[in-house]
Amino acid sequence: MTQRFGSAGNLRRIAALATAVLATTVLSAGCGTGDASEGAGPAPSPSADPKAALLAAVPDEKDPAFRFSTVEGTEKFDGLVDPAARGVELTVSEKDPEFTMGMTFRVIEDDIWVRVKITGMPGLQEAMKLPKRWMLLDRTKLDDASEVPVYQNADPANTAAVIRTAETVEDRGNGTYGGFADLTANADIRENFSTVDVAALGEAAKKVPFTAVVGPDGNLTSLTLDVPAAGKTKAMKLVAKYYDFGKAPKLTAPTGSQVQKAPASAYEMLNG
Structure with a gap:
């Protein structure tokens, strides 16, 4: 046990995974969590321009604080975004047969805490x-x-970039949209999908089905990509969920007895 920690086994892998998600805003694989049905009132009416309507639902800098949740394999990510504070918080955890380790990163402007x-x-x-x-x-x-980690924008899962690769978007009613994403559209898109072998997908990577749901409040609540099997990789669902708009707490810098400067041991953990 001590040797695995000393050689930065699970601990460093978790730290690297967390910082990578914050830095590159990856749309992670999994089933997602959180209530995507929150909000009052009827579902959005069909739009004359479904793609524009869906993009308009993606979180932006004018939105209040909200939560997001993703899962990549066995790694669960829970986060919070506060556009007004230019802040983001991300929590990851790793379970070992004998213990559980959780790490929370908070970024506000240029400052970062763990x-x-x-x-x-x-x-x-x-x-x-x-x-x-x-x-x-x-x-x-x-x-x-x-x-x-840095705060880049109010769309931590980079859903807008995925939607923009679709030639057309279909409004299926009741706030549900569908289309096909092109994972080969540009280098940034390809790099966002570390769990997907885009090369192995071949032509299928240019037409990956997605489903998006917009809540009654007009906010995007989920985006799901149905990635087919390729090579040795099984078919998977890539899912991002946004929820608790206006209900999530605002992010502030830790103060007083809540905070201290990181000791050398923290840098040893993060740098490996």
Whole structure:
């Protein structure tokens, strides 16, 4: 157990995965969580321009704070976006037979904090010299600048970029839309799908079915891509969900006894 931690087994893999999601805004694979049906009033009426209507539902800088949730394989991601604060928060967790480790990253403007919580094995967090408070990170002490989390926009799963690759979008009624995404459209799109072997998909990568749902409040609540099997990779669903618009708490910088500067042990964990 100690050797796997010392060699940055699960812990460093979780840290790298978390920072990569924040830095590149990946649309993750899985079933997603969260209530996508919140809101009052009737479903949106059919639009004369379904693609434009769907893009208009994607979160932007004018939206209130909201939550998002994705799953990639066995890794679950829960997050919160606060456009007004130019902030994002992401929580990931890893379960071991003997303990569970959770990491939460909070980014506001250029500042970044991380909080670690290890349960199931008393004394392990103390042995690793990892405080339980928020730790303010110095970006210059993080080795890989490309993996340093930043706030990019109010669409953490990059759903708008996926929708834009569709030639046409069909309004199926009751707030549901459908179309075909082109995962080969540009380099940014291809890089967003680390779990998908775009090359192995061949021509099928240019026409991947997607379904999107817009809630009664006019906000995008889910986007699902049905990726076919390719090579050794089984068919999968790529899903992103947005919810709790206006109900999620606003993000603020930790203060007082809630925070401290990150110790050397935190950088050792993140840098491996």
